[in-house]
Amino acid sequence: MQPSGRRLRDVEHHPLLADDNYDSASSSSSEADVVDGVWFIRDGCGVVCAIVTWLLVVYADFVVTFVMLLPSKDLWYAVVNGVLFNCLAVLALSSHLRTMLTDPGAVPKGNATKEYMESLRLKPGEVIYKCPKCCCIKPERAHHCSICKRCIRKMDHHCPWVNNCVGEKNQRFFVLFTMYIALSSVHALILCGLQFISCVRGQWTECSDFSPPITVVLLIFLCLEGLLFFTFTAVMFGTQIHSICNDETEIERLKSEKPTWERRLRWEGMKSVFGGPPSLLWMNPFVGFRLRQLQLRPRKGGPEFSV
16 A cells, blocks of 8 residues: 555656656666667567568669669769769668667566665655556656556557657657658659659560569569558558647557647647757667677666666
């Protein structure tokens, strides 16, 4: 039973648990290692989906480069479209990596100890939330992910295609990932259409280094992939931008949760996610990236490891 005057309530209202002190010394040393290292979820389904995503992007790059552009007689057409498509592919895969390997905002687990609770010096009637699954003090707008086995701050959803939750700290990279995949899909579809027109008007044996049947199969599969990728990522990009501008996660929208926080709407929400005023840096998935020395950190239990 909970002692009187210390019922459960959002920890956001307690000064010791505000955002500025989230990774403070109150967290355990093992949790600090996860924050400083590379976050990775050891989920079989998620790993397979992430690998499939990379293979599909590599396949699209192969078809665009070796089936459509290199055999082209127009040098500038091949160079411009090759550079553009490969840049979009690199940005998309880089955004995917940043989304997958960035801590989405995990709350330190196991910090709801008696000693830590006493150190908070709660006033009579002041209450906090405790997650019974990961035994952590649960901040406002945090939700528990059954796959990550952690409470995630501002959790939007768990996406198997990036093998991670989309939360407070990696939502920006997920938005960039969906945007660059959608753009590269549109580019690939346009190139496929131009290639079909070129082959129909000319000779199939001259428009590609591959045989006509193989060329047709490769182009048709790329068109199907482009349509599916564009549809999925365009919808996800739109819903993410809508959620950011309304300062409401997908979970909060589905649960119809009434906001108990001060909403940051439109540009304020965008600036809080992408950081700073509008600029080209918003489009850069490499912002804030730092190379760290690889170290093996043995851990007992838990779904994540750090390097």
